[in-house]
Amino acid sequence: MDLALLRTFVTVHRAGSFTRAAALLGLSQPAVTSQIAVFDAKPAASAAVIAADLRAVLSCVTAGAGLAVLPRYLCADALDSGDVVALLDPPVPPLRTYFLAVRTGTLGLPHIARAHEWLLRTAVDW
Structure with a gap:
């Protein structure tokens, strides 16, 4: 998922309209509409596991x-016990902080290491 698409989605949600979101993002309203249309598409891959609760x-x-x-609110105890670690501790934390x-x-397994490296690279732009 492209982070620009997620930013557009969040901006539309916060602005309450496509037109206001377009102005905030410096885009045309049709460009915002076409970006949001991506969320109507069926995912290319099926989920391995579906859980109704993040605790699960x-x-x-x-x-x-x-x-x-x-x-973070879900991982506080796991962070304290060392079961999870913070990926990034920015000087100004975002409203929502996530953990791998x-x-x-x-973490030494290749597929998990790749996910960890990708998250570290992209998290600085969140």
Whole structure:
């Protein structure tokens, strides 16, 4: 998912209209509309696991079933215990902070390391 699309989505939500969002983003209203249309498309890949509750996702990750990006409020205890670590501690934290939760010792696995590196590279622009 392109971060610019997510920014557009959030701006439309916060502005309450496509026209106001377009002005805030410096785009035309049709450009904003076409970017939002991407969210109507069916995902290219199916989800491996669907969980109705982020606590279930955190439990799966700490059990070694994969990785996830989760909000700080959910990870506070896991952060304190060392089960998850912060990816980035910016000088001015965003409204929502996310963490990559991986099982101890799995950060060295190639697919998890690639996800971790990508998140570190892109997180500075969030």
